[in-house]
Amino acid sequence: MKFISVVLCCISFQLTAGSLNWQRRADLLIPVQEIYPAVFQREIYVAGGLSSELPKQQGQMTAQVQIYNPKTNTWRYGPALPEGRHHGQLVAVNDQLFLFGGFIQANGGHWSASTDVLQLDPKLQRWLKVASLPEPLSETVSWVLDHKVHLISGRSPATKANAQWQDQVDVAIHWIFDPKSLKTEVAPALPEAKNSAAGVVLNEVGYLVGGRQVKGGNKAGVYSFNPKNQQWAAQKAMPEAQAGLAAAVFHQQLWIFGGEFFEQGGGVFSKVWSYSAADNHWQQQGEMPVPRHGLGAVALDDAIYVIGGATAAGLKQTSAVLEKVSVK
Template sequence: MPKFFLLFVVVFFSPWLAAQEWQAQPAMPQAVQEIYPAVHKGRIYVAGGLSDDIALEQQQMTAVVQIFDPATQSWSLGPALPEPRHHGYLVSVREQLFLFGGFIEAHGGRWSASADVLLLDENSNSWRKVADLPKPLTETTAVVIQNKVHLASGRSPSGADNAQWRDQQDVNWHWIFDPVSNSVTDAPSLNIALNSATSVVLAEQFYVIGGRQVAGGNLALVQRFDVLSQQWQALATLPQAQGGLAAAVLNHQIWVFGGEYFNDGGGVYSEVWVYNPQTNQWQQRGEMPVPRHGLGAVSLNDAIYILGGAAEVGLKATSDLLEKVRLTP
């Protein structure tokens, strides 16, 4: 694959015409999927993940923390997590970087859901546990509103066993984490239990998009939580049901990328969907140059950065790609 490529797609969406530019950035040091990256102090952090590049003896999971600095166009390695972990959710709030839950190797399996809340101690250059979630939580969604972290949906153990993928069940929980007191409070739950959705915050509202259910397959649901009314509202659904996707905000719109499906032999979605909150409408805006699932997406400096994931369904074809998406007049 060439080091740099450009793809221009021009579409009509809302009253103006815009060109979409994809540009390859320096590749990640470690290819990973099932990640939830975060922007922290102007840099992009990726913590842990799964990869078919990692040996089975290491359970194909990593504790590596990768950091991309857009100012220098370079990657570096940060302090490693206390143990390998995948599906751990990174969130930057009040100038602190937290990691919530995810799966670790324990109880005889690599799908042991964790209740850990870890904090990056930048003075000692290490991670430390600062709290426990009320219950183990993985494959969740998270945003920051009014300097607090909202977590909604995901998977948690259905019984006493907590080692394998099959030990987990979908949940509709909605929690709020206070980074000052390191405490968690309950908030209004989602109307449906699901996992592997994506989320963004836009205009101080929490959007949960897509996802899937263990028994029911992919979902096209879009739900929005209003902090003032303390209510969830159903919005226009995604044009197609998608799980394992990623989203970010650009130009006051929500952009959705990737995801996977398991029927008919399985595959990865290529379409890029854009949501206009003023009209409550979705429209396709081109396709991903390299479609992936289990990827990450973050907004930074008037652009969206798309990280990692896998180009084939399941734990294979893990990617080290970093791409930058922006609009040009």
């Protein structure tokens, strides 16, 4: 993965609002939302997902893995997951591809949180269960630091019941998964429990932005995690409280896209924001041509790819849109 690097004697690089170029690319083969895409071997992978366009009898979820080749601007199907799954965290690390947790059909419901750690075996062209998380986990955030996967926040079952969305509660967990030993260790917890946030690594520091609490609504808070001292720190809050958003690093800044809210009938956020860690400052960078939530964003080859999602709050109007965002 390559990013544009700018060296200006420690002066942060700033874009002017509206200086982005949005280019529509080939649509997904299946419109999906609640996805966490990953760049693996220079292609974009989308594993599973929810969709208003899929049958209710299958939980409106898919097991299909969709792979995008940016050079040919084409999608193809990859090895399918063992079962339909949504809100599963897809992470590429050390030339390996893992999927953590998410919701599956089990225990009589379509929102049963999973402990599965799946890994793609490129030779066998199938997904293998290689480990289990300490507890079922979904709607979490991930990043990679020091060649290990961090899983932070999300939702986990409150009791033995684990079948429906309402069986889950917000958590502040912070786990570190070692892809070599396939073991998970406990790390310092996030200062507050939440779900549906977004996260990135910027300058070797992890950032977790936004999210929501089921009883507290959307959150604008931003937390950074320094792996050197193993401490969390609060940063300047986002201009808007957003959940179900996507984030990526571009031009040495953190970028966020989309998200949803449920007040006054609900809706989807359209403004694009960038955050400079150097001066702890947020700046608007125009608006999304197709605002949506439950979407994914990845950085690849000097651009951000904004993938899928839904154009209305909740499980409605799921989109197959793929956009490439670059500098004009």
